[in-house]
Amino acid sequence: IAGITQAPTSQILAAGRRMTLRCTQDMRHNAMYWYRQDLGLGLRLIHYSNTAGTTGKGEVPDGYSVSRANTDDFPLTLASAVPSQTSVYFCASSGGGLADEQFFGPGTRLTVL
Amino acid sequence: GQNIDQPTEMTATEGAIVQINCTYQTSGFNGLFWYQQHAGEAPTFLSYNVLDGLEEKGRFSSFLSRSKGYSYLLLKELQMKDSASYLCASMDSNYQLIWGAGTKLIIKP
Numbered sequence: 001i002a003g004i005t006q007a008p009t010s011q012i013l014a015a016g017r018r019m020t021l022r023c024t025q026d027m028r029h030n031a032m033y034w035y036r037q038d039l040g041l042g043l044r045l046i047h048y049s050n051t052a053g054t055t056g057k058g059e060v061p062d063g064y065s066v067s068r069a070n071t072d073d074f075p076l077t078l079a080s081a082v083p084s085q086t087s088v089y090f091c092a093s094s095g096g097g098l099a100d101e102q103f104f105g106p107g108t109r110l111t112v113l
Numbered sequence: 114g115q116n117i118d119q120p121t122e123m124t125a126t127e128g129a130i131v132q133i134n135c136t137y138q139t140s141g142f143n144g145l146f147w148y149q150q151h152a153g154e155a156p157t158f159l160s161y162n163v164l165d166g167l168e169e170k171g172r173f174s175s176f177l178s179r180s181k182g183y184s185y186l187l188l189k190e191l192q193m194k195d196s197a198s199y200l201c202a203s204m205d206s207n208y209q210l211i212w213g214a215g216t217k218l219i220i221k222p
Binding site: 048103 | 154161211
């Protein structure tokens with residue numbers, strides 16, 4: 001693989017179900033991010049990780065959790081999905097300096113019914 | 114509060130020049146990013162400005178005025194493949210990106 005991959009590509013989920021969105025990068029980037037993108041709104045940061053073993057909350061963290069056990073993987077978990085979590089989710093990573101560009105995965109389109 | 118403003122939609126003609134403006138207000142400032150996003154795809158990096166002035170990169174240029182909280186993206190010799198959304202993002206004091214809603218650029222033949 002090259003770059004960032006996300007799985008699944010799309011998912012329809014019943015409300016109340018638990019769901020984990022997967023994100024893997026092979027660029028050895030230190031920082032990783034999860035965003036959601038909704039129509040008419042800018043990308044909004046859910047959670048981030050500046051380095052393996054650390055995570056932080058973004059602008060809209062409620063209802064989501066993350067872990068960063070190693071450099072490559074940064075899964076996002078919805079403990080009990082709600083319809084307002086219907087969105088496109090993008091994982092991103094950046095390496096080197098804090099102001100480096102972010103590279104985005106292809107996204108996961110999630111629908112919660 | 115933190116805020117990024119950019120026009121919702123713009124239309125331009127193939128071969129022409131278009132300027133997409135962005136004003137920002139964030140807690141601290143560590144640079145201004147522009148990304149391109151084609152429909153149904155991921156954003157891809159276009160430019161980064163942290164100092165005042167114009168940065169040119171082929172057909173695309175980006176300008177920053179820190180004192181005015183203002184940036185623009187200039188696209189020259191427009192091609193049909195430039196039809197996309199252009200996202201402006203300001204990096205705040207915590208090195209987090211604050212994103213605008215994006216400007217959808219429609220190119221007409």
